[in-house]
Amino acid sequence: MANLVIVESPAKANTIKGYLGSNYKVIASKGHIRDLPKSTLGIDVDNNFEPHYINIRGKGDVIKELKKEAKTASKIFLATDPDREGEAISWHIASQLGIPADKACRITFNEITQSAVKESIKNPRRINEDLVNSQQARRILDRLVGFKLSEVLWKNVKSGLSGGRVQSVATRIVTEREEEIRAFVPQEYWTVEATLATEDGENVEARFFGSGKGKQKLSSKEEAEAVEAKISSGEFKVSYVKHAVKYKQPAPPFTTSTLQQEASKQLGFQSQRIMKVAQELYDGLNLGAQYGGVQGLITYMRTDSTRVSTVAQDAAREYIIENYGEELLPKTKRSYKSAAASQDAHEAIRPSSVSLHPRLVRKMLTSEQYRLYKLIWERFIASQMEAAELDTVSATLENSGYTFKMGGYVVKSKGYLTIYDNSDEKIADTEGDEINLVRLPNIKKNQTLKVVSIRKQQHFTEPPARYTEASLIKFLEENGIGRPSTYAPIISIIISREYVKRDGKSLVATPLGEITTKFMKEHFPEIVDYEFTASMEDKLDSIEQSENTIVGVLSEFYEKFERDLEAALSIDKKTEVVIPAEESDVICDKCGAKMVYKNGRFGKFLACPNYPECKSTKAIDKNGNVAENSAPAPIYADFKCEICGGDMVVRNGRYGTFYACANFPSCTFTKQKVSDTGVACPKCSSKVVARHGKGRMLFYSCERYPECDYSSWDMPLPEKCPDCGAMLYYRKSRKSVICKEKSCSYKRDEEMTVIE
Template sequence: MAHTLVIVESPAKAKTIGKFLGRNFLIKSSMGHVRDLPKSQFGVDVEHGFEPRYITIRGKGAIVKDLREAAQKCQRILLATDPDREGEAIAWHLSHLLELPQGPVRIEFNEITRNAVQEAIKKPREIDQNRVDAQQARRVLDRLVGYRLSPLLWRKVRKGLSAGRVQSVAVRLIVDREREIEAFEPEEYWSLTAWLLSGDDGEAFPAKLYKYAGEEPEIKNEDQMRAVLASLEGAAYTVTQIKRRERRKNPAPPFTTSTLQQEASRKLNFTARRTMQVAQQLYEGIDLGGSEGPVGLITYIRTDSTRIAAVAQLEARDFLMERFGPEYVPEGLRQFKARSDIQDAHEAIRPTSIWREPESLKNVLTRDQFRLYNLIWERFVASQMQAAVMDTTTVDISAGPCLFRASGSVIKFPGYLRVYQEGSDGEGREQEQRLPELSEGEVLRLQSLEPKQHFTQPPPRYTEATLVKTMEELGIGRPSTYAPTIETILERGYVIREQKQFIPTELGRVVVDLLKEHFPDIIDVEFTAHMEQQLDEIEAGKLPWRQVVAEFYGPFSRVLERAEKEIAAIELPEEVSEEKCELCGRNLVVKTGRFGKFLACPGFPECRFTKPLLETIGVTCPKCGGEIVARRTKKGRRFYGCQNYPECDYVSWEKPAGRDCPHCGTRMVEKSSRHGVRLICPNKECAYEEMVQEAR
């Protein structure tokens, strides 16, 4: 008979831990939370200190019964739920359900490896009530907002809506950004590039206009550009100054939850939810086969810290010395500066062993698991490597009243760049460009002058990466809330995701405007960030949780009462189409769901007919001549197909262009990037492409 019962959250984690502990331990899973506030009732006694009324979650009765029976057979019980607020709360609920006496019953570990688990078993502690209270405060606050404000939205706007402290602010960010874009008025400006030659041969290199008549060039129209070009007629292009310097570029820190979600979005095209699902699998354990069996491949995935355990850094130095040589190993352990507002409860996300190289695990990981593990492994390895060294050269060239500047950089020592290059949100990376050997006083030959017209651009729409980044910077939410917040605002139809960008729906705009007018605190960025700070202070034992909830609820309830009287019912306008319902004959209306617009019968719920809203792109099908339309997969991914499907099976993930490749005749497709729009031939044997619209 087992001597000790260890309760974890998931079966995968139970299987992994079971391999480490032997026969004297019985490992059981709670399958997540076992108690919560009731779904069908408010569940918070406002009159008696906001006392929450917890019940066993529907469907968890058999699990609780099994845990109780197992507990009666064991002499010792240890609660090994996740090392965060949610995990602490689950342990607290389990201790109540199992009627455990106060004492050291809680164990936690940052990684699921044999050493980490066995060390944790030796150091049980009492349940951290401050951490539990912080989770209770968040849960009660969310219930107060959700169960008081959401019914108001149902009555005044539409059934099925919801409002929340964090999700409402996230929608506001997206709506405010969209209105910035709509109100933006582009301004014209011009740039000038001189293509210059040194000596008798060699390639021309570009130099940008840097100063005009000693001032920053402000060329706002074509007439002003013509004046600049006229001033350069017959001018000599002379090198006036050359600056050379060596620049060191340090690696990015290892991943936090936020930066992992951002980079997985940029590089792997993962949603935040998909990233966390796969990361949870890697954390809980993968069966590697052989003598190792199941083992957690990465450390705990909900963290805001870039701190790394010294033992992991020392292991990384040994790895780098063997794989790359001493020149890639920094002199001391690399430390990364932390923001002042982080919890720093756990170290950064890293591989549990740097020696488990991704390629060696490819056969035991799914494609998603491999790609995400490879990203985490490369980022951690790079973070512990020597800086990259760049040789940069800046050349100033005078010509008449103009001063041109040419810059070039080459990698002198790759350092961490040998392993990993951080992604970006659209900002251009430094161009690695060699300049010819030049000398001060040298006169260069002008090959051509290239004037270009530009227009200022509005701020970009939020993507998952930039929304998570902004929420983190503003202090809205915490590592565990980013992914569920994004999923909620999509499911409620407040925003849609189009080509990785978030666009607010009319419903999202209406709800944000209503909340701005009547509940300014709920949707205020600074107020929401302050609430998150108060939750952190509850966890630190500096504030009582009931006081924080009471200070919020008093003003909130008064505003809610006033809003109930002042807000009139809002009718959302519906766009009526010419198409008829195939079941009842009514004109279909345009609706917006989480994957975009579709047609639905206005007779809902009596008539539930729906059909896709076909979006034509003005291009004919190369197979049958029909219209090409934009469609979506069940997961919301956009693709293009023939309107005559299934009779015609033409399909393309990329947007088809209205012309064929001049080399092989294949229908070309459009690809957009931060550099502009290109037409590309999809025929793998033909590499033809051309730029049709440069980014401005």
């Protein structure tokens, strides 16, 4: 009998399957199999908050398959993700399969590589009840708050609204920034800069700092002109010069939060997309036989730790010596201190193998996978390199009682900047003033400099910037609100529920978000309080450390929450919700009014504001422009047309779903929607994908088909035939794995999940 290994995703299953051989069967649960019911609370508050779990709709076949395979398995290994969510999935699976609580069936690995997986098989452990309890407490608390708050918001604000423990705080953060921006009053100020000439004929730049009384702000044109008038006829004398060497240290390897922030800033990815691509890199991709076949490229991507294993440090140091030289290697290994609130359960996010340079695997990855992997690889290698050495100079100059300052730096030794530059970091001189990368001026104390030109410029102070996904995630992390795995879902939820909208990269509170936040601050101040939310996260973490119990944490919270609920539900008058419609510049064909934007089941559309007297509507595209027809709002792909560069949209045809250029009929480019199998094409090493042909018939072919003519009715597998080394296939009609080589008769009976 074979051993059974259960993971969450089919992609992860396909990767691990190739490592363990024919004595192991690897199947996927496809995420959670049990959860609280959607339509009811599902929690018995009066019975110590006992949850009532049910099988998730649509998971019946998965559970049936798990039970069937478990009956004939020699051993069962639960290999779900190495965090509290993964632990809970394993706990639910174990309860369904009747695995005793004291059975050593749980295996975890921080990276999906052959050595890591095989090592975990040797060291199974019991399911960690504390981790499970911590996840359950979060799930129960989120259900209590979400379910009960939604009831209050429906009654007192507007039907269809929903609240949440962390999403309400995130909405408040964005809303209050909007209030700050509206309340902001710009203040005028002026700057004066001088171009000066040294005795050697070299021009240098100096900026006004103040007078003998210290730093001074020029608030008007008159003040700036007064400075200009006095210094234009005089000479500048250098009163102070400071030369110094500064060291710019590399940033630590990524945590979930810093990865989301940097990928958002540098790559322009949204947080949900970042985590999806990172999951793909972790689960495993087919790199071809040359680079080890199917394997995970990065370590687990949900972590708040900057810790790195000694093995990974040694591998990085060896790589640096071989490829960049000893001069870029620090004398001692670099270690980084994790944040105080870090659980430190996992390593930082790093490449599974530093030898897999991004350029080596580029052809095997999608553009997004490559760019994110490159960012992670470079950040990790840089984190183990020598600091950059900078030569800096700062100087103070005097003229007619006014003080000017100047400074600059040059890179003496690039150090880690050789491969990774976190260039948004500011450089300051020894006095704390910001300086720029310039050629160092050759000046000395008591030297006299002549005025070449003077420039004065008007400025106005600017309001605080709106949050972007990156800056909101940074705020959440710094204030202990939420945890690494929740940042991306939080942002997705507040946008999808229209409390917040995107404006380019900025996040803007909607009128609905502002009204809901105002109601929450009045009636549920603790729920939207930053410190309270952070302390609740700490209490939930304490359950994981056996320092608290589910009942203890939930009881303490619910006592006050229940009183607030009763008070809010007793309010007679409903909050007056007046959400002004967003006006367009499109004129209604029927009555001449300016049409407004509305939301329907297919997205935004234009409607006449005089409804119901006038029922005129118009379809719009994703840019808000009037569409030529009234079809439902299209679903846009995340890539551009290969012919004209236009948007690609999802269409449904007689042979299934496909992508088409939005500029049709002027551009007729189409592309079939396919699923990656994780297997390399045996003819050209590109990806093998699942396609649907005429009559929705499923087949597998090279992604370059028909340019490459490889195709198969049977699903290709990443594992090789144990008899002849050829590619193996899964034949669904016979529920068997077969070798198609004419000279080989290898075959085994096995039921697998088909990639469609």
